[in-house]
Amino acid sequence: MWKNRNFMLLMFGLAVSSTGLWVGIIGNLEFLQQNVESSFLQALIILSGFLVGIFLAPMAGRVIDRGNKRNILIYAGIARCSAIFFMYMAIAANSVWWMLVYTFVIGISGTFANPAMQTLLPMIVSKGQLLEANGIHVNIFTGARIVGTALGGVMLVSMSLFSLYTVTLISYVLLLVSTFFIQVDEGAKSLEKGNEKENFLSTIRELFPIIKERPMVVNGILLLIPAFLFLSGFNLTVIEISELQHDSGIKGVLYTTEGLCVFLGTYLSKRFFNENPRLKYLLVITLVIATAHTSLILADHPMMSIFSFGLFGLAAGTLFPVVTTIFQTEVPSDYHGRFFSIKGMVDNIIFQVLMLLTGLFLDTIGFKTMVIGFGITSFIFVFGIIIIRRLKISRKKTNSVTISK
Numbered sequence: 579m580w581k582n583r584n585f586m587l588l589m590f591g592l593a594v595s596s597t598g599l600w601v602g603i604i605g606n607l608e609f610l611q612q613n614v615e616s617s618f619l620q621a622l623i624i625l626s627g628f629l630v631g632i633f634l635a636p637m638a639g640r641v642i643d644r645g646n647k648r649n650i651l652i653y654a655g656i657a658r659c660s661a662i663f664f665m666y667m668a669i670a671a672n673s674v675w676w677m678l679v680y681t682f683v684i685g686i687s688g689t690f691a692n693p694a695m696q697t698l699l700p701m702i703v704s705k706g707q708l709l710e711a712n713g714i715h716v717n718i719f720t721g722a723r724i725v726g727t728a729l730g731g732v733m734l735v736s737m738s739l740f741s742l743y744t745v746t747l748i749s750y751v752l753l754l755v756s757t758f759f760i761q762v763d764e765g766a767k768s769l770e771k772g773n774e775k776e777n778f779l780s781t782i783r784e785l786f787p788i789i790k791e792r793p794m795v796v797n798g799i800l801l802l803i804p805a806f807l808f809l810s811g812f813n814l815t816v817i818e819i820s821e822l823q824h825d826s827g828i829k830g831v832l833y834t835t836e837g838l839c840v841f842l843g844t845y846l847s848k849r850f851f852n853e854n855p856r857l858k859y860l861l862v863i864t865l866v867i868a869t870a871h872t873s874l875i876l877a878d879h880p881m882m883s884i885f886s887f888g889l890f891g892l893a894a895g896t897l898f899p900v901v902t903t904i905f906q907t908e909v910p911s912d913y914h915g916r917f918f919s920i921k922g923m924v925d926n927i928i929f930q931v932l933m934l935l936t937g938l939f940l941d942t943i944g945f946k947t948m949v950i951g952f953g954i955t956s957f958i959f960v961f962g963i964i965i966i967r968r969l970k971i972s973r974k975k976t977n978s979v980t981i982s983k
Contacts, residue, residue, distance in 0.1 A: 584702040584760050585711065588695070591753040593718045595658075598749025600726025601733065605665075605742045606677075608734055613674055626678060627685025628926045635923035636781040638689045642915025647698040648760050654691035655754035657683055662747040669739050693918035700906045700914075701762055708906060712899035713844035720840045720895075724833065781916050789917075792908045797857055798901040799921070800963060801864045803928075804956035805894055808871050810929045811936030815874070818945045822878045835884050836891035843895020857967070860900065864960050866893040872953025875946050 661683035668676035
């Protein structure tokens with residue numbers, strides 16, 4: 579796979595652009611702190627890009643399924659590069675309005691680029707290498723998050739915001755250039771444009787019968803929920819643990835521990851799940867995530883908090899590549915664009931709702947009660963899937979016995 583030119587170009591672009599993305603996120607936070615006093619308004623501005631993406635996701639899915647994925651990535655790359663110039667104008671004028679334009683453009687480009695990349699990946703690597711490719715994808719994004727946030731923090735001390743966004747622009751330009759060299763024969767498109775209006779409900783109506791017939795896809799979607807419970811409040815949880823331990827340095831330790839364990843988890847996914855990603859193994863991984871969340875009740879002890887985040891990183895690094903591979907192989911390729919677009923939209927909604935709930939619970943019921951509640955919810959979720967699965971198996975056995983009689 580490392581000799582696969584298209585794959586290497588795609589991963590190089592992902593590594594560079596993701597690092598630049600996280601550098602830009604650090605810049606966004608600094609700009610908002612300088613120009614917006616209200617924390618609520620800061621959150622609304624940050625979320626605005628996601629909201630635009632939510633409305634455009636159904637259309638983006640159809641465009642990706644009908645169009646050339648490489649060209650869509652190129653157009654999205656051009657949009658990302660142009661967005662930086664809006665941020666330059668925001669910095670020059672100290673204007674939050676120009677930053678809103680920047681946020682909208684970034685959100686729109688991501689709505690097209692992210693599902694297009696997930697759709698393109700099965701076209702440039704073989705089915706047997708797909709799990710390894712998804713693991714590398716997760717590792718690169720995790721590494722970029724660690725390097726990008728650290729680099730952004732250092733740059734804020736020694737450089738201006740203008741210079742910081744220039745680094746982000748360079749990373750986006752490198753992504754755009756690398757995309758031009760990708761060569762994929764996508765074949766003829768079999769989809770014809772229908773007369774039905776493209777919206778969330780119409781796209782769901784198209785996807786539902788396809789997903790319903792594939793139990794592994796349904797279970798994969800459901801088993802991501804416990805991981806989202808942990809991830810959605812990740813930053814707020816780290817801040818709260820830092821305050822519990824009266825140690826600001828623990829934040830870096832927790833981020834690093836989780837990131838390193840994600841790397842190990844992706845190796846385990848390739849080692850043990852490449853041949854047969856059976857549901858019972860995925861259930862065990864999700865139970866590990868629930869255990870990690872519940873164990874945060876002891877997070878006032880440094881070693882226990884490190885253990886909890888390491889355990890979560892290990893399980894998440896194993897789960898996400900396997901589930902993504904299931905989606906890419908089980909869902910028909912003609913529907914990949916719509917599936918990953920809608921899934922990305924729903925993921926964003928769930929993340930925002932759970933993040934708001936995390937903040938609300940931290941203010942009302944407290945950290946320890948919250949992690950116990952989320953942990954128990956995850957356990958109930960997994961055991962509910964197990965019970966439903968066993969009932970279906972039992973019903974099938976009963977029906978087969980009745981038919982034989």
